[in-house]
Amino acid sequence: MNEVSPPNTALAKLKWHHGAQNCEASQATAHDIYHHDASTYIIRQSKCLTYEAPFIYVLVGQQAILILDMGALGERTSYNLYQTLEKLLGKKQLSKKELLIIHSHGHSDHYQGDWAFDSQPNTTLIRPSKAALQAYFKFKRWPDEQALIDLGGRTLTILPTPGHQEESLSIYDPQNKWLLTGDTLYPGYIYVKDWNAYKYSINKLSQFAKDNAVSAILGAHIEMKNVPKQYYPIGSTYQPNEASLDLSVEKLHALNSVLKANESPTELIFDSFIIKPMNFFQRTLNNIVRWFQAK
Numbered sequence: 001m002n003e004v005s006p007p008n009t010a011l012a013k014l015k016w017h018h019g020a021q022n023c024e025a026s027q028a029t030a031h032d033i034y035h036h037d038a039s040t041y042i043i044r045q046s047k048c049l050t051y052e053a054p055f056i057y058v059l060v061g062q063q064a065i066l067i068l069d070m071g072a073l074g075e076r077t078s079y080n081l082y083q084t085l086e087k088l089l090g091k092k093q094l095s096k097k098e099l100l101i102i103h104s105h106g107h108s109d110h111y112q113g114d115w116a117f118d119s120q121p122n123t124t125l126i127r128p129s130k131a132a133l134q135a136y137f138k139f140k141r142w143p144d145e146q147a148l149i150d151l152g153g154r155t156l157t158i159l160p161t162p163g164h165q166e167e168s169l170s171i172y173d174p175q176n177k178w179l180l181t182g183d184t185l186y187p188g189y190i191y192v193k194d195w196n197a198y199k200y201s202i203n204k205l206s207q208f209a210k211d212n213a214v215s216a217i218l219g220a221h222i223e224m225k226n227v228p229k230q231y232y233p234i235g236s237t238y239q240p241n242e243a244s245l246d247l248s249v250e251k252l253h254a255l256n257s258v259l260k261a262n263e264s265p266t267e268l269i270f271d272s273f274i275i276k277p278m279n280f281f282q283r284t285l286n287n288i289v290r291w292f293q294a295k
Contacts (some may be wrong), residue, residue: 013034019046023237038060054072061152064099069102095122101126142160161202163184180218186220230270
């Protein structure tokens with residue numbers, strides 16, 4: 001597990017807004033926006049507004065726009081992601097194209113921005129639950145299947161990848177050769193709820209990446225430092241020496257190899273991420289929270 005982080009990155013943006021020592025005095029905007037190409041955007045929410053600082057992916061096709069995750073800024077914060085997209089994409093494009101909203105999984109820091117899209121026209125918002133995903137994509141053998149979404153000249157692959165959470169999914173964008181993995185794999189401290197499901201999902205992604213060109217694995221957070229095996233603790237609002245957002249496909253394959261060698265849940269420490277199985281108390285608490293959210 002002594003991997004060496006490559007110096008290259010698939011993204012032109014090397015530094016993101018990473019919080020501040022004094023957030024009250026910070027002038028950073030709510031959304032740090034990276035325009036990768038004419039039809040691809042990555043948005044990071046401010047660490048001074050939410051320590052989670054989740055990433056949101058906007059993929060534009062000729063007829064539809066897919067948005068992966070809605071972030072952690074809820075209605076009480078007044079930060080409206082739809083208005084941000086209006087400025088980014090233009091009101092005309094938003095009014096003419098279908099909006100499809102998908103969540104990488106059901107943790108609240110990925111869906112609290114849903115409120116801004118609830119009453120918008122031409123919008124399909126798939127709630128972050130396995131049942132909703134199965135119904136929309138007509139999955140009958142979750143998580144063994146995959147589905148395609150045609151945005152118009154841009155067809156994405158939807159891959160169920162449970163383990164971190166029951167409803168976790170990943171998306172492959174062949175235009176940029178990106179594998180978008182949410183909290184299943186990112187440069188951070190990754191909690192795994194179901195160890196066997198996680199092993200299945202990582203193997204699935206590893207096999208997919210062998211059959212399809214993958215230029216970068218892009219997750220939903222940055223929690224690691226740019227020093228191997230070091231991370232910022234949960235709740236950090238200032239991360240001046242962050243690791244890169246993207247991970248190489250070689251790191252996915254390395255994780256898969258180590259998972260295959262570990263039958264029982266065990267903490268795995270890599271240079272670029274840490275895999276931590278939840279204990280019984282954490283799984284129980286997680287299930288209680290999910291039960292209340294479903295009410």
